[in-house]
Amino acid sequence: MPIVAVDVGGTFTDLAAVDADSGELRFSKSLSTPPEFERGALDCLAKAGIAPRSVNILRHGTTVVINTLLERKGAKTALVTTAGFRDILEIGRGNRPEAFNILYERLPPFVPRIDRHEVPERIDSRGNVLQPLDLDALAGIAERLRNDGIEAVAVCLLNAWCNPRHEIESAAYLRANLSCPVSCSHEISREFREYERTSTTVLNAYVAPKVASYVARFEGALRGSGFGGHLYLMGSNGGVLTEEDTHLRPLLLVESGPVGGVAGTIEIGARTGLKKLIAFDMGGTTTKSALIEDGEASVSPLYWVAGYDRGYPVQAAVLDIVEIGIGGGSIAAVNELGAPEVGPRSAGAVPGPASYGRGGDQPTITDANLLLGRLDAEHFFGGTMPLRRDLAKAALARLGDRLRQPVMALAAGIVQIATLNMASAVRRVSIERGYDPRDFVMVAFGGAGPLHAAAVAQEIGMQQVIIPPNPGHFSAYGMLFADFRYDLTGTIASPLKDMDLEKAERKFRELEAEGARQLASIGLPFKSLRYTRYAEMRYQRQEYTIKVRLPAQCGDRDEWRRLFEVSYQRRYGHASKDVAVDVVMLRVVIDGVSARPQEKIKVRTEGAVRKPSQRPVWFEDTGMAACRVWQRSDLLVGQRIEGPAVVEEEASTTVLPPGSSAQMDHLGNIVIAVGRRS
Template sequence: MTQFRIGIDVGGTFTDLVAIDRDGATVFAKSPSTPADPSLGVLAGLEELAGRLGLGLRALLAGTERIVHGTTVATNALLERKGARVALLTTEGHRDVLEMREGLKDDRYDLRSPPPAPLVPRALRIGVRERLRADGSVAIPLDDASLDAAVARVRESGATSVAVCYLHAYRNPAHEIATVERLARDLPEVSVSRSSDVLPQIKEYERVSTTVVNAYVGPAVQRYLARLEHRLREGGLSGSLFIILSHGGMAPVEEAGRLAAATVLSGPAGGVAGARLCAAMLGIPDLIPFDVGGTSTDISLIVDGQAALSGARGLAGERIALRSLDIASVAAGGGSLASFADGRFQVGPESAGAVPGPACYGGGGTRPAVTDANLLLGYLDPATFLGGRKRLDQAAAEAAVDALAPRLGLSRDETALGIHRLINLRMADGIRLMTLRRGVDPRRFALLSFGGAAGLHAVAVARELEIPRVVVPTVASVLSAWGMLASDLRYEVSRTHVGESAAVDDEGLRAIFSDLEARAGARLREWTDAPPRIERSAEMRYGEQVFEIDVPLDDLAWDAPDLVARVHERFHARHEELFTYASRDQEVVFVNARVAAVGAVPAASLRPAEIPAAAPSPGERRIFLDGWRTVPVHRVEALVPGTTVAGPALFEAETTTVLAGEGDVVTVNRYGWLDIALRPGEGARGET
């Protein structure tokens, strides 16, 4: 039987699914997300996917060798503050680390902004008498009476999850392990996360915060994954189920449940994996992945074919120091709501979400969303949305925009165009955060447009930033799900070793990494028979600095007699690359060694587009640019590779629509993708 690989990305509005067979044939589907129980939307999407393949659901699952899934359960629990009731057990006298944070505010110049409310209230932050020194030696043994009292307080509090984080436990986890054993014995129904397992490295606040986030979202993630796996197995799945983690690698369900905090960027990570594959297929090393969905726009960078990883990420005001892909999210999507308040016209950050959705979805929404504006501007065909499976309600969109227009002193058309242009500017600002504010010139990149809502905005956003080229894959609306099938198994381990790197000799450095490689490789071999590929890096800084930088060490000659000197030079070069200077006469401090064991799996691929026997003549539609005009409407699947089309024009696929502007030239490449060369000249301010 044909063996399928299926990628599933649960978004805020739609659940995207992609099935690829061994010959590279690709079929995809969309299903409305079901926030109350995302697994229901997944099963409904699989039913739709099976129907498109001419199969029943059981036959599809029986013929599937691998499902790779991106989940938003942890993300939503954190954003909506709907996680577990968490208690924190920590070293006596240190329970306020979570509230003091690092002594800084997100906006240090806003004197009136209150500090974020910690995930664990003070009454549930419980000190335990014990103390380890910085080198891991015991200063105060773990006190049984104090631990007994702490466990009793947890029981009385009604906490359903516990974070255990003792001072310097990254050096010596013995006290944390003993505490977890006591909790497992006395409170077996309570979920437990310990810092020496979640993030065994230096920096107390980052370790506490990450462990607390893991405890906060862990129970919800574990329940969801258990429920999903049960339903899939019951439905006939005998193949593997993997979850995408924030670093872009995938892991078995058990690992994702253990390290739930590593799933907070699960969906967007699939998009970055897909973007890397696109870069390789197109031979374009520098891409800006531009992913627009119903509630947000996710932006990242592909430089020389690689995506950056960072350990300094956060979400909803919480620090999550696990390694993740460097992705910026902007609250701007098809469901972003337009409003006028306090004399200010704005679009977003509030979103209509999946329920009720934009007014035109007919789900009861009455406020104008970006999708409503795009419908009224003629960019969307109400009869062909989602391949005709969902007809958009033009009258409801008109009523929503008409309620806002008088407050702005504009006509319906002008209001809709204002919504469209304003969301474009918000999206462009998100790209500026990832590029210009980091000293990166976006004009040397191409923009990769994907996500169901991106096609109507990508060209205008690129023009605003003077980006000369936009690429829209045929799988654009489901590229995150498709990209998940290009992800590898990945397991990361780290070890803190603070000290001048000059004090570590070559053999000592090799020993540190050799130990990490053995641990990472052993864990990966539990998941796959594929031989592991080892990736090495170090987090280092100058002696006077507070924050370290990540230094890749993969291509070093590890057997060379001057290994430490080579690591020093690699750090100086990386520092100069990031900050334009290096201080080679300063001491260099080695903070964390890190190793990732990667198990490669066969990547997803696409066959070149099948050439249609004859391209049909395009249709026409009146759309509003600076006024109403008639433009051609092309069906993407009917375009012959090599075809060129001059804008303005619309390009419709089943699950996305692309708008090309005046003077832009659209070429259909060998895969059937749209490759758009923007007209040279002035920026797009005031243009669509």
């Protein structure tokens, strides 16, 4: 029976499947079908020739949570909090990220003040009850929530991270007396910091009805077509989640979409032996970049929806992914200063780029690539969706008139602007984290990733790019290799010199036991369980921490300090030997390691070298020049290609600039040696 993964993006829906018995791989792609995204998934199953009733496991990555938050289309939400803390969402941290911007404003809270309610109760920071929960007051709040038509409730009480007793009582009462979902902070995060914990709980409640409806509709469409297997969703921490997990904590899907590509990149590293990789995923709407070192993707314990400057904190483990609004469908326009800009607005799947011929009339990156010869109008989307060069030219001509630029020069400028923006995303995930991108290998995928990867690598000095097989379906493919994962935390807040290491060891074991129980409840046979320990540490009098990986046993304080200083030195370029260190939080990541699908890798190892075709293609160094065009399926293992060249396949196109070369390895990867720009 096949294992299927479906990745629903803003423009395309991708499917990858592997037959558990034969190892046969299948791929398909359809235009996404908002708002009924399940139709795109069913289209992909039909195109791949897979009957839903034959599917045993289906893994799904979705952008429904992040889109709901960014578009502010969630439920009417109320907050119940401790008396005196009603305004915490507005007070926040009291910081001002843009110190010299006199017009600076934060984005408004998702819960207006009129829908934030205070209940008398108090628990101190050690978990002692100072004031019992006032159930009579809670009853009055419940009555107001009913009368106000509230659709979701967030409950976040002071210090519930160390003693959730009052939250448990409040949730039990509200769930018994209201018909809407209730989110409690202790069910989502057991970390201190009241503002971040409150924000996280509110966002979880805000998206809960939308996610529940989405999952029910998605699963219902599958079941109605005969699907009788298990549906799992991709979590933002890089692991797989059950439906039950997402019902209680839907916010864990906030970055569900990009997770598959990162999992696939980790698998590439395991197969090739490469330890330092940067995942580069360019789709139709956005470009994502993530860093992988020693088979582990960087995970951030604090994520910001809509950015740090004005956005909303999420206190949950999220892959450290930098995402920008640049994709194949990104619209080129004129900004308020009269200069050209590319993105973040996108033509999406409907109407799509002008060249799709579906009613779009604004120029996009796809239209620019078509006019520059980098895309073949007749073979786009495997030849099933021919592009209209005349419509692309007309769209760019209208913009060119406003900018007084000829069409081809404008098309080249659009590609160059996109390259610079995408290079900045790679810098942010590497240089800004203390890593030199020149020490890493880029793994490029997504429908548009291979088209731009070599130019982006040139821009930042990276020397090697890997284009995996079927890059246009790679995010879905990567989901097949993701493990079930849980991130658990415990707040300890102690100076390192005073910390009780035996108590820390007991806390680690408690977290590991809890994670093992959660994995056992899934009911699947795991190949093994993998535990990884971390501590959130900082110098005393600092506000923010860094995550430090620890050995399997607690060891001694000197070892903890040494590991902290190594991490701090790499991140900030210095470390202080004479400043005291605090340990703020303990973290455990537990992975339920699944058996990897045994796939059949199809490559040409023998036969005659097939000749390429030719067409004029634009490159930054040469302008329009004659260029060899290869079909990926024609390449032999070990065959060397010299740039300039183009390699085409069903759902993607790889562009090889002048001075670069490429070779097909035994795993079917195209390995590009990136040349320097002349």
